[in-house]
Amino acid sequence: MIQWSTTEAPEIQIGDRVLASRYFLAPLAGYTQHAFRVAIRELGGVGLCTTDLVLASHLLSGSRKSKALLTTSPADQPLTIQIFGGVTAELVAAARWLDQHGYAAVDLNMGCPMAKINGNGGGARIMCSPDAACQMVAEVVDAVSIPVTVKMRLGWDRDSITAPLLAREFEQAGVAAITVHGRTRNQGFGGTVDLEGIRQTVEAVQHIPVIGNGDVCTVEDAFRMRQQTGCAAVSIGRGAMLDPWIFRKISQVVQGEEPVSEPTREEQIQFLERHFTLMFQQHELFGCRLIRKFAAWYGARLGIPEDLEDRLRRLESDGEFQDIVEQIRLRHGERESSVPTALIKTPNGPVERW
Numbered sequence: 001m002i003q004w005s006t007t008e009a010p011e012i013q014i015g016d017r018v019l020a021s022r023y024f025l026a027p028l029a030g031y032t033q034h035a036f037r038v039a040i041r042e043l044g045g046v047g048l049c050t051t052d053l054v055l056a057s058h059l060l061s062g063s064r065k066s067k068a069l070l071t072t073s074p075a076d077q078p079l080t081i082q083i084f085g086g087v088t089a090e091l092v093a094a095a096r097w098l099d100q101h102g103y104a105a106v107d108l109n110m111g112c113p114m115a116k117i118n119g120n121g122g123g124a125r126i127m128c129s130p131d132a133a134c135q136m137v138a139e140v141v142d143a144v145s146i147p148v149t150v151k152m153r154l155g156w157d158r159d160s161i162t163a164p165l166l167a168r169e170f171e172q173a174g175v176a177a178i179t180v181h182g183r184t185r186n187q188g189f190g191g192t193v194d195l196e197g198i199r200q201t202v203e204a205v206q207h208i209p210v211i212g213n214g215d216v217c218t219v220e221d222a223f224r225m226r227q228q229t230g231c232a233a234v235s236i237g238r239g240a241m242l243d244p245w246i247f248r249k250i251s252q253v254v255q256g257e258e259p260v261s262e263p264t265r266e267e268q269i270q271f272l273e274r275h276f277t278l279m280f281q282q283h284e285l286f287g288c289r290l291i292r293k294f295a296a297w298y299g300a301r302l303g304i305p306e307d308l309e310d311r312l313r314r315l316e317s318d319g320e321f322q323d324i325v326e327q328i329r330l331r332h333g334e335r336e337s338s339v340p341t342a343l344i345k346t347p348n349g350p351v352e353r354w
């Protein structure tokens, strides 16, 4: 077990917000909707959640999809809204709209590697034009009174590592914090995270918190990220779907409550039920479709037998869900494989095709 100093304050300040924990849920488009955020917050230890990325022009036109992504509740705080787009005027207008409608913070996506996002001029593509990126960020910061943060990768490729330079410039422009996923755009989700690259970004700024991100799947990974990079906080994406209790466990270690407790069998089943209930409350029958993609992430961790994981992946109705849960209660842990099915599911193949 990697030890962690218990003398450090557990909370962190980003702009005018004081967050109770330094361990955040990273945005995962298609997964980190309201239902997942609330279900995971209820387990404890989450300092901040961020929405899936919302296209600025869709937010402004009030599209149904963007409204669903902006859905929040008192149980879903603190929350940051992430926007993206290649047109500065749209990003400025979207950030202003969020400010005027009571949202507490806005995050600009400069990290997404997907072709359709980069084709819009958004996502990681922006990092290729540092002057334009700085201008864009400065205009958004100047337009709002809420904290503006930026999520980025280390750069476009190995020969173009721009994160440290951009972080320094963004701090000057008034950005409140920066999250760095320790991979380049061309790495996609392959290879390993470059902790040295994150460290260089941490060292490039003067005061603002840098949040380290990438491949944190255990409590040890989280503390290693902090020790080796010096980052002020850690954001966890896929690791939270593979183990929704990761934040609670980190918080137990931070508070000196070792050994950390693993969720009981009943807690695991109740988590699945809670996530589904929240999803169904918001989306009704469509919630069944949305919960399907979690099956591959949850199966191994929640002790779901493979055949029931497969049924969850094809879920059609509330009644069927109740039946599956009843079966899981009877057959919890009866699995051939303890490797989560989802671990082979991140984008692969030539990067141009994503």
Ligand SMILES: Cc1cc2nc3c(=O)[nH]c(=O)nc-3n(C[C@H](O)[C@H](O)[C@H](O)COP(=O)(O)O)c2cc1C
Residues within 6 Å of the ligand: 026, 027, 028, 029, 030, 051, 052, 053, 082, 109, 111, 112, 151, 181, 213, 214, 215, 216, 235, 236, 237, 238, 239, 346
């Ligand atoms: C399915 C999926 C969807 C993602 N969606 C977003 C997104 O909407 N916004 C964003 O900034 N990053 C997004 N990311 C990147 C993650 O936030 C994170 O940077 C990356 O997965 C590395 O962290 P992890 O290893 O903890 O998952 C996504 C990643 C995945 C796998």
